[in-house]
Amino acid sequence: MTAVIPVYEPYIGEEEVEAVAAAVRRGEISGSFGDSIPAFERRFADYVGARHGVAVTSGTTALQLAVAAAGIGAGDEVLVSASTNVATALAAFHNGAVPVPVDSEEETWNLDLNLVEGLITERTRAIIPVHLFGHPVDMDRLRAIAARHDLVVIEDCAESHGATVRGRTTGALGDMGCFSFYANKIITTGEGGMVTTNDDALAERLRLLRNLAFQRPRFLHEHAGHNFRMTGYQAAMGLVQLERIDFILEQKRRVAHAYDRLLAEVSGITTPVERDWARNVYWMYGIVVDEDFPLSRDELAAHLAERAIDTRTFFCPMNLQPFLRRREGFRDVPCPVAERLWERGMYIPCGIDLPDTTLAEIVDHIRAAAGVPT
Numbered sequence: 001m002t003a004v005i006p007v008y009e010p011y012i013g014e015e016e017v018e019a020v021a022a023a024v025r026r027g028e029i030s031g032s033f034g035d036s037i038p039a040f041e042r043r044f045a046d047y048v049g050a051r052h053g054v055a056v057t058s059g060t061t062a063l064q065l066a067v068a069a070a071g072i073g074a075g076d077e078v079l080v081s082a083s084t085n086v087a088t089a090l091a092a093f094h095n096g097a098v099p100v101p102v103d104s105e106e107e108t109w110n111l112d113l114n115l116v117e118g119l120i121t122e123r124t125r126a127i128i129p130v131h132l133f134g135h136p137v138d139m140d141r142l143r144a145i146a147a148r149h150d151l152v153v154i155e156d157c158a159e160s161h162g163a164t165v166r167g168r169t170t171g172a173l174g175d176m177g178c179f180s181f182y183a184n185k186i187i188t189t190g191e192g193g194m195v196t197t198n199d200d201a202l203a204e205r206l207r208l209l210r211n212l213a214f215q216r217p218r219f220l221h222e223h224a225g226h227n228f229r230m231t232g233y234q235a236a237m238g239l240v241q242l243e244r245i246d247f248i249l250e251q252k253r254r255v256a257h258a259y260d261r262l263l264a265e266v267s268g269i270t271t272p273v274e275r276d277w278a279r280n281v282y283w284m285y286g287i288v289v290d291e292d293f294p295l296s297r298d299e300l301a302a303h304l305a306e307r308a309i310d311t312r313t314f315f316c317p318m319n320l321q322p323f324l325r326r327r328e329g330f331r332d333v334p335c336p337v338a339e340r341l342w343e344r345g346m347y348i349p350c351g352i353d354l355p356d357t358t359l360a361e362i363v364d365h366i367r368a369a370a371g372v373p374t
Ligand SMILES: Cc1ncc(COP(=O)(O)O)c(C=O)c1O
Pocket: 058, 059, 060, 061, 084, 085, 087, 088, 130, 156, 158, 159, 180, 181, 182, 191, 192, 193
C-alpha cells in the first residue's frame, strides 16, 4: 500500500528526545519546578518581541486565560474571526461572554476590518483577530479601530509564529498574543501554548490565573483560577524547537513558493496571498477550489485521497456552529465569504520535508483531476 502523504508532519529530532529525557531526569515533570519553563517563556517572548511569556497547556487555554485576565465575562461581547478553529470562540464562551463572528476577506481569508465597526455595540469589550494559516491581520489598522472603541486586542497566533506586520512579529501587536504548540503547529511541544504580552499587570494576572490563583495564605483563594500549567519537560522540548524555527519557516516558505509557481498555471484554483506589508509563514498551504474548476472541493479531495494525498477542509465558520447558535444573546451575523471558504477551501500537504518533486506530483494530480494533460 502506498504511504499517505499527510497534510503536515512535525519536525522533531533526537535533540528534542534528549532534552525531554534530561528534563524528566532533573525532576521537571510538573508545571511548578525547574528552569525550563522560565527559560522557554523568556526566549519565546524575546523571539516575539514581547516583555512577557506565560506558558500554558494549549492554544485553547492560552486564549481562555487571556480573556479571563482581561476581566471579560457575562454580558460582554467579543468580536472573533468567523473563519477559525473553534478555540477562538470558546475563549469568549467559557468566560461567559458572547462571541460575535466577523466575516472574512476574499483574499487573505482573515477577518474583514471593514466590517468591524459595524458590529460594535455598547457590550463589545474585545476583539480576537486570527492570523489565519500564517498570514497576519493588518494589526496597525486593527489597533486604530480598537483604540477608537476602547477594545482589548487579543491576537490568536496559533498559526502565525514568526509572521510579521511591517517588520513586527505577531504576538506583540495587541494587548496579548496567544500561541499554540500543538503537534501540527510551526513549533511544537506536543500539546502546549503561550500568552505573550507587553503589559506587566496583565502578565501578573495571567500567571496568577494560570496557577489556580494561589496567593497568600496558600489555600485561601480571592479569584477563580485555572490549572493551565505547562510541564517542565514540554518546555524543554519547546526550547529545542525554538532553535529550529528559522529553518522551519524557511522550509515552509519554500514549499509555499513551489506550490505558488506550480498552481499559477491551474485555472480555477485560488492560492494564498502575501500582502506587501506582511510576512506570511504559511502554517498550512490553503487553496480555494473556485466555481470554474471542473470538480467541487469535495470531489477534488476524494480524487487526491484515492492517490494517497491527504487534505483538510478550511474551518466551519463560527456563525454556523450549533452550540453558538443556541447560546442566548448570540447574534446571527451573516458571513458569506467565510461560508464560501468553508465550502470550497482546503489545505494540501505542506510538511517541510516534502521535496519539490513530490509537490510537483501533487499538483500534477490536481491538474489531471481538472482534465488538463500533465
Ligand atoms: C487559530 C487557532 N486557534 C486556536 C487553536 C487551539 O490551539 P490548541 O490546539 O493548542 O488548543 C488552534 C489550533 O489548534 C488554531 O488553529
